[in-house]
Amino acid sequence: MAEQHTPRSLIVTFYGAYGRAFDGPVPVSALIRLLGAAGVDAPAVRSSVSRLKRRGFILPARGADGAAAxxxxxxxxxxxxxxxxxIYADAGRDGGGEWLLAVFSVPEEERHKRHLLRSRxxxxxxxxxxxxxWIAPAALYDETRHTLERLQLTPYVDLFRGAHLGFAATAEAVNRWWDLAALAKQHEEFLGRHEPVLRGWQSGPGPTPEQAYHDYLLALDSWRRLPYADPGLPRELLPSDWPGERAAxxxxxxxxxxxxxxxxxxxxGPDAP
Incomplete structure (x- = not known):
């Protein structure tokens, strides 16, 4: 089955990869051109932009020439x-033995926040x-704190940093805390889609700027979810044939x-294709 890259996801990926390099807001015309190069038509760009605006991810603005941006x-x-x-770092696979614990309690009358906490x-x-x-490698503390503060969930959560002391072996416990088989499958699917692209460019002529843009945007759109599904679990706690390092x-x-x-x-700018 072909991988599905949704227009909204590709817009977020574009801003992460290239949009922040613009000198000011990104013009709507540029979004349409650049998402079109990734296979997204103009109506889908406009519809997805509207949804991202409602979510507060992007804000309407004007470019230097007064155009919508x-x-x-x-x-x-x-x-x-x-x-x-x-996304751009190997998140803590050197181990160290420290974990971040999030312990939360939400009153029944606010149970919707319990669901929000679990999902985030x-x-x-x-x-x-x-x-x-809930448990994660301790390296995720800063991002966890930012997320809980942004969502105003800190009154319901206590965070702790420490070591796993037993009674099951830590590798056995990790296999309960995460679905390692499902995570391995996600890494293998990434490799199946994008490793042939890498081998093709390594063995043949180099890509044009548009080809490089297209293939990089799709690879990043696939990859950026994986370091969240697999949060950098220590090497020594993973199966010997773990595909995550090869995918990275x-x-x-x-x-x-x-x-x-x-x-x-x-x-x-004026020199853009």
Missing amino acids: YDLSEEARQLLADGDRR LARLGFGAAAPGV AVFAALHALLWERGAAFARP
């Missing part, structure tokens, strides 16, 4: 900055250790090969 909200800039640290902790990469107790290496190679060349296509 969109800028990132401060919340979106913080989200993308947090994402940079997760899961999206950050936490595993469920027990009811109301393929993305790093694609980034090195394609990102800067793709920027020549995405670059704003």
Whole structure:
């Protein structure tokens, strides 16, 4: 089955990869051109932009020439900055033995916040250790704090940093806290889609700026979810045939090969293609 890249996801990925390099807001015309190069038609761009505006991710603005444009909200800039640290780095696989525990209690009359807490902790990469107790590598503290503060959920949560002391072996416990088989499958699917792209560019002529932009945007749109599903679990706690490091290496190679060349296509200004 072909991978589905939704227009809204691709717009977020574009802002993370290239949109922040614009000198000011991104003109609507540029969004249509650059998302069109990734296979998204103009009506889908406009519809997705409207949804992202309602969510507060982007804000309406005017370009230097007065044309309609969109800028990132401060919340979106913080989200993308947090994402940079997760997406472009090998998040803490050297171990160290420290974990971050989020312990929460939400009154029944506010149970909708309990669901929000669970879903956001899961999206950050936490595993469920027990009811109301979620666990992640300690390196995720800053991003977790930013997320809980932004969503005004801090009154319901206590955060702790510490070591796992038993009684099950930590590797066995990790296999309960996370679905490692499902995570491995996600890494393998990424490799199946994007490793052939890397091998093709490595063995043949280099990509044009538009080709580099297209292939990088799709690879990043696939990859950026994986460091959240797999939050950098220590090497020694994972199966010996774990595909995560190979997937990370393929993305790093694609980034090195394609990102800067793709920027020549995405670059704003009169010299843009």
